[in-house]
Amino acid sequence: MSLEPLKPEMEEAIKQALNKSWSKHTVIWTTANDQCLSANQCMQTSLVICEKFGGHILKTEVPSKLNGKIPHYYNFIGGQRYDFTADQFSGPEYAGWKDTYEDERVDVEFVEQHLNNDAFLQALYSAFVREYKKLLNSDLT
Numbered sequence: 001m002s003l004e005p006l007k008p009e010m011e012e013a014i015k016q017a018l019n020k021s022w023s024k025h026t027v028i029w030t031t032a033n034d035q036c037l038s039a040n041q042c043m044q045t046s047l048v049i050c051e052k053f054g055g056h057i058l059k060t061e062v063p064s065k066l067n068g069k070i071p072h073y074y075n076f077i078g079g080q081r082y083d084f085t086a087d088q089f090s091g092p093e094y095a096g097w098k099d100t101y102e103d104e105r106v107d108v109e110f111v112e113q114h115l116n117n118d119a120f121l122q123a124l125y126s127a128f129v130r131e132y133k134k135l136l137n138s139d140l141t
Contacts, residue, residue: 005078006053013135014053018045018084021127026120038085043115044124045085046073050108051125052132053077057111060102063093073111076103 006014022037022045032039046057055077061069074083081101089097115121 003054003078005080006082010136011082013132014049014082015084017128017131017135020131021124023123023127025123026127032088036088036090039088041124042073042085042088043111044117044121046075047108047111047115047121048125048128049075049077049082049084052128055082057106057108058101059104059106060100062089062097065093071114073106076105 019037022033022041024033026044027033027040030040038045049055050057053075055075057073058076058081059071059073062072064070072083072085072089074081074085076082081103086098112121
């Protein structure tokens with residue numbers, strides 16, 4: 001497991017692999033996913049990235065039209081924050097939220113319990129490993 005920040009080329013490969021991996025098998029698909037593939041995928045994404053690259057999972061609160069604020073999960077690797085699903089928060093109601101990350105560390109088990117859908121996690125994990133291998137021609141298993 002890495003104690004260093006991700007190299008830029010690795011970070012880009014992760015982003016590309018995730019974009020090819022998110023699907024109707026990895027989340028309860030909504031119209032939000034038609035516009036942004038990463039919508040509602042922060043928990044399973046943070047778990048997969050933590051498993052494959054180490055580090056920790058962090059949580060913050062994000063504004064929500066329906067619920068006031070909702071939890072959002074992302075990764076912390078080698079002293080740097082990586083939020084691979086931040087693009088789902090691009091509307092005007094989210095203006096400035098990225099400046100207020102609270103960075104609360106949470107356990108993997110906590111995120112797994114709140115995801116409460118092992119099928120989504122397994123589907124994303126399998127798809128990500130397959131796509132990442134294609135991009136880097138490396139053995140991640």
